[in-house]
Amino acid sequence: MLSNLDISVVIFYAISLFALAQWVSREQAGHHKDTSDYFLAGKSLPWWAIGASLIAANISAEQIIGMSGSGYAIGLAIASYEWMAAITLILVGKYLLPIFLERGIYTMPQFLEQRYDHRVRLVMAFFWLGVYIFVNLTSVLWLGALALNTVAGLDIVQGMVLLGLFAVGYSLYGGLKAVAFTDIIQVVLLVLGGLMIAWIMLDKVAEGSGVLAGFQILTERAPEKFDMILSRDNPHYASLPGLSVLLGGMWIMNISYWGFNQYIIQRALAAKNIREAQKGIAFAAFLKLLMPIIVVLPGIAIFVLNPALATPDHAYPEAMAMLPSGIKGLVFAALLAAIVSSLASMTNSISTIFTMDIYASFSSKKDENGNRVMVGRVVAVAAMLLAMICAKPLLGNFDQAFQYIQEFTGFFTPGIVVIFLLGMFWKKTTSSGALAAAIGSAVLSFAFKILWPELPFIDRVGLVFLLCVAIAVSFSVFAGNRTQDGAVSLRDIQFATTNGFNFSAVLVALILAALYATWW
DSSP, rough: OOOHHHHHHHHHHHHHHHHHHHHTTTOOTTOOOHHHEEEEHGGOOOOHHHHHHHHHHHOOOOHHHHHHHHHHHHHGGGGGHHHHHHHHHHHHHIIIHHHHHTOSSSSHHHHHHSSOOOHHHHHHHHHHHHHIIIIIIIIHHHHHHHHHHHOOOOOOOHHHHHHHHHHHHHHHTTTHHHHHHHHHHHHHHHHHHHHHHHHHHHHHHTTTSSSHHHHHHHHHHOOGGGGGGOOOTTTTTTTTTTTTTSHHHHHHHHHHHHOOOOOHHHHHTTBBSSHHHHHHHHHHHHHHHHHHHHHHHHHHHHHHHHHTOGGGGGGGHHOOOSSSTHHHHHHHHHHHHHHHHOOOOOOOOHHHIIIIIIIISSTTTTOHHHHHHHHHHHHHHHHHHHHHHHHHHHHHTSHHHHHHHHHHHHTHHHHHHHHHHHHOOOTTOOOHHHHHHHHHHHHHHHHHHHHOSOHHHHHHHHHHHHHHHHHHHHHHHHHHOOTTTTTTOOOGGOOOHHHHHHHHHHHHHHHHHHHHHHOO
16 A cells, blocks of 8 residues: 555646646647647647656556566567567667658548548548557456555545546646656656665565565576466466567557557647657657566566466566555555556547548538637547446456457557558558558458467468568559549658668667677
8 A cells, every 4th residue: 555655646647747738738829729739739749748758658557567477477578569569669860760651641540541432441440440449448447456556445436436537637638748848857757766666676576685586586486487488388388479579460460559659649749840759759668678578577577476376467566565654655656657648649649530530521611729629628538438438347357458458459560560661661552552451450360360370460460461562462452553632752752861870770779789699
C-alpha cells in the first residue's frame, strides 16, 4: 500500500502535470484553436518534444505491466520488440516520414485517399477507430487499473475511471500540444522511475551487494531468461519463434506500428520541418534501446525473487510493492505518467481520425475549424467512456495482455503494411488491390489461426504479408498494370539526411549488433 509520503508525491505530480498542460495550451488574446493547432500542435513541435512524446505515447501499461509480465514468463527475448523498434524508427525517419510530410497530411487515412480513393480512406478510418478504442485504450486502462489495484488497493473499475478522467482532463483543451509538451516531464519521470526500480530490484536480488552482483545472480539463477533467440524446445517459442524474430514477421509488426500508426506518427507530422522530425525520431530510437532495462529486467528479477506469482502480469506491481516509502511514490508516479500519456495520445488520435476522416467527409466545407475542434473533444470523451465499459470483458481473462495485443493486431498488420508500402513505392498499385490486401490480411490470418494453430503468430504475420503483396500486385496487374493518378512521385521527395542523423543510424545499428551478439 502507498504511504502518506507516496500519496503526496503522486498528488504533487498530478497537480504539476495538469497545471503544465493548461499553461502550454494557452492562446494569445483573440486567437482561437483551429484544426492545425488542436490536432497537429500548429506544426510547431521541436525535436526534443517529438522524441519524448513518441516514447511517452508508446510506453504505457501494456509495455510496463505487460512486458514485465512477459519478462517474468519468457525473459529477455521479449526485449526484441523494443530493440528492433530502434532500428525501425531510423528507417521510418529516412524513408517514410519524408513522403508523409511532403503530402501535408493530418492522418494516415488522409494519405490513403490521396494515394488511392475515398473508399480506402473510410474503410481504414473505421478500422483504426475500432482498434484504438477496443484494443489499445482498453488494454492501457485495464493494465493501469490493475497496477492501481495491486499497489494502492484501489478497485479496478474506480482505477479505470480515475485514469480515464485525468488523461482526458489534462489534454482535452490543448489537444496534441498539451500532450506533446507535457510528455517531456512524463518521459523524464518514466526513465528515472524505471531505472530506480531496476536498480533496487537488482540490489534486492543480491541482498544488498549491489546492482552488478544482482545482475550476475539473475544470469546464474535464471539463465533461460537471457536467451534472445528461443529454440524450438522453449515453451514460449510460439510467441517468439527463433530467428524469425530477426528476419520475419516482427519487422512487419514494427513498421506498421512506428510508420503507419496514427497516435505514434502524429507527433512527427506536427514537426516544424523534416530535419526537426528526423532528429526527434533519432532521439526516440536511443531511448528505445534503454527501455528493456525499465520494462523487462524488473520482471526477470521478480521471477528470481518470487517464481510463484498467480499471473505474470502481477510482476511489476509486485516489484513496486517491495519499494521503500517515497521511492514507491516516485515509481508509481512514473507508471501513472506512462499510462495517462498514452491514454491522452490515443484519445487525441481517435478524435483526429474521426474528425478529419469521417466527420469532415460528411460536413460542409465551411465547418473547418472551431466546430471540428469541438467535435474532436466530444469524440475523445466518448471514446474513453466506451473503453472503460469494454475493458474488463475484453481483457479480464488474459494473463499476458501484451502478447494478446500483439497477436490480435497481427491479424490486420500485414495488410496495412502492404497498402502503405506498395502505395508509396509502386505507382501501379490500385485501390481495389489495396482493399483486397486489407481484406485478405484478416481472412488469411484467421484461416491460418484455425487451420494451422501451431504456426507461431510472428511467422504467420510474415507469411500473410507475402500473400497480401501477391494479392495486391495481382489485382493491380489485372486492372491494367498502369501508373495510378494518385501515385507518389519519389523524385519530388527529399530522402537525403543530415550527417547527425546518419551517425545516429550507424550507432544504433552497432549497439543492436552488440546486444544480440552478447545475448544470442
